[in-house]
Amino acid sequence: MSSQAPVTNRPLVIAAVMASMAMVALEATIVSTAMPQIVTQLGGLRLYSWVFSLFLLTQTAMTVVFGKLADLYGRKPVILAGIAVFLLGSVLAGFAWSMPAMIVFRLLQGAGAGAILPVTLTIVGDLYPAHERGKVQGYLASVWAVSAVLGPMAGSLIIGKLSWAWIFWINLPIGVLAALGFVAFLHEQPVRKRPAIDAAGAAYFTVAVAALMMVLTDAGAAGAGRLAVEIAVLGASLLLFVRQERRAADPMISFRLWGHRPVLACNGATLFSGMALMGLTTFLPMYVQVAMDRTPVVAGFALTMMMVGWPAGATISSRTFHRIGLRRLLIGGSLFLPAGALVFALLTPGSSPALAGLGSLVMGFGMGIQSVCSLVLIQEIVPLADRGSATASNLFARNLGNTLGAALLGAVQNFGMHHAAGLGVVSTEQLRQVLDGAGRHLAGSAPVREALHHSLHVTFLAMLVIALGAIAAMLLLPGIEIARRQEVPAE
Structure with a gap:
């Protein structure tokens, strides 16, 4: 007696995709609204911009890494891992006791966001043919538009009525529901080959992106010595990255x-x-x-x-x-x-x-x-x-x-x-x-x-x-x- 393989429910998967994207989109506007109040309690005003810049840095570097991992291991395990990392960072950020701790936990959130955005869009590409996919991506664009309006309002309301920790903890119900949606309704063929992970390429690429963004951020503001060190790290990591990708069997970045x-x-x-x-x-x-x-x-x-x-x-x-x-x-x-x-x-x-x-x-x-x-x-x-x-x-x-x-x-x-x-x-x-x-x-x-x-x-x-x-x-x-x-x- 043959058992029929479970079938992906596209509308409910798209609902999970939209919930995942809303979590990341809302986080950006809510945090920017609440950070002035947060920094007055935690101190460390000089680190204020790092809360945002290091989140973007980690997200940018991890986007390419998780995109490749989704090709190697499948979309479902990678999106679930991304949601888990993002929620872990959110929970810990709500318990942050200082600005350095907040920055570390925001790095975790950035890594999770670096998985959520590319993998969800890839899932849409897998489930819908081109002539249908555009309409779905129009729905996804509306998520960002609504989040841009609701985020500041929600941030102001939370700061006024609740502890600032709920700025981050509000992600928990959204993320859990999204994860349950992927677990229950997204079904894909298991990966049968044993993938070769280009860990060295991923590491060199992450260092190069981090150095590049630090150079761009510090140009004209930092001292000459610090800028020279950042440029040297950028050049060295790029050379090592190109060398690694040319000899890797399955490179992290395919030239x-x-x-x-x-x-x-x-x-x-x-x-x-x-x-x-x-x-x-x-x-x-x-x-x-x-x-x-x-x-x-x-x-x-x-x-x-x-x-x-x-x-x-x-x-x-x-x-x-x-x-x-x-x-x-x-x-x-x-x-x-x-x-x-x-x-x-x-x-x-x-x-x-x-x-x-x-x-x-x-x-x-x-x-x-x-x-x-x-x-x-x-x-x-x-x-x-x-x-x-x-x-x-x-x-x-x-x-x-x-x-x-x-x-x-x-x-x-x-x-x-x-x-x-x-x-x-x-x-x-x-x-x-x-x-x-x-x-x-x-x-x-x-x-x-x-x-x-x-x-x-x-x-x-x-x-x-x-x-x-x-x-x-x-x-x-x-x-x-x-x-x-x-x-x-x-x-």
């Missing part, structure tokens, strides 16, 4: 895969859009609040329009790419990035905040198109055994773009502040007072606001150039026909 022209073009455009995204989220609220002299609520509204455009672009592209074609849609979608950046470059202190919101909406729309179509294309043109690695490479490009954008555009903004024609040098204390609102209506605040307008104008021009780079990368994309997959997993 053949990453150098494949369609993958390279999509990841290059994703890197540029990640840089532009960091410029938008970092500097647009500052411009609206200070240069335009508007309230934080108005600045938040202008930025939130991006989170309206992103799921809209993702949803529209998901429903049309099989008719229009991925290459046409990717090139057309990338045109929205410089269009939005041009709106920012044309802003003046007398402009309406609605104009800033329009630029944010347009850029978000283009990013939504690009993110969905790039992921669908990359997942479809690689073998199933490489899909996890390919998906992770795209997420890595976006994270690296965020870090590069923060470093590059921050340097441009600082240069503009110190070289505003005829306005003199603005001190850090003057800028802080105006940004905090304490000195906004003082007589000396007008020159500071004018200097900030000039510096951000230059920054927005740099962002426009970066957005044009996304178009250039997309033009390298060859024409590719995505065939409909015949075998669709049964529900």
Whole structure:
């Protein structure tokens, strides 16, 4: 008597995927809302930025590692391991007794997030053929949009009514439910071959990414000696990594895969859009609040329009790419990035905040198109055994773009502040007072606001150039026909 193998229930697996993503997406906005109160209790203000930067560092490095592990061991064990690590970090962060302890536990959370995001997207790629997958990814984009709105509200409510520890412990019910969903409803073929793990390659890659992000973070801020050490570590780890990958039987990073022209073009455009995204989220609220002299609520509204455009672009592209074609849609979608950046470059202190919101909406729309179509294309043109690695490479490009954008555009903004024609040098204390609102209506605040307008104008021009780079990368994309997959997993 033959027993029938269990069948994957696609809708319930997608529910688990969305819960996992919501956990990571909410964590980012909730923690940023609550950290000022947390640091007043734990002390260690000088370590404040490390809570965020080291989370991103670990997530970026682990994204590629876990993507490869998902190809070697299967999606289910790796996603369950990622959720377990993330929840462990969340529980411990709630018990943190100092800022160094908080940073260590945030590293654990970052490692878990580095598994959750690429593996969940790979699971979607496995379960749905290309012509259905875009619609599902539109749903996933809405998770990030809703989380961007609910996160700050939930953070403020928790801080006001409960202990700050619940900022982290709120992940427990979400993560447990997501894990149970994967255990009960995701069924995949067991891995029959004994995989060879390129542990040395993973270690060298992690060190190289950590060193790169430290160099980008410390450039222009750290002393020459410290920066020289970081650059030396980066160079040495890169040389060891390349040497290891060339001789490994099953390398952690496949140069053949990453150098494949369609993958390279999509990841290059994703890197540029990640840089532009960091410029938008970092500097647009500052411009609206200070240069335009508007309230934080108005600045938040202008930025939130991006989170309206992103799921809209993702949803529209998901429903049309099989008719229009991925290459046409990717090139057309990338045109929205410089269009939005041009709106920012044309802003003046007398402009309406609605104009800033329009630029944010347009850029978000283009990013939504690009993110969905790039992921669908990359997942479809690689073998199933490489899909996890390919998906992770795209997420890595976006994270690296965020870090590069923060470093590059921050340097441009600082240069503009110190070289505003005829306005003199603005001190850090003057800028802080105006940004905090304490000195906004003082007589000396007008020159500071004018200097900030000039510096951000230059920054927005740099962002426009970066957005044009996304178009250039997309033009390298060859024409590719995505065939409909015949075998669709049964529900």
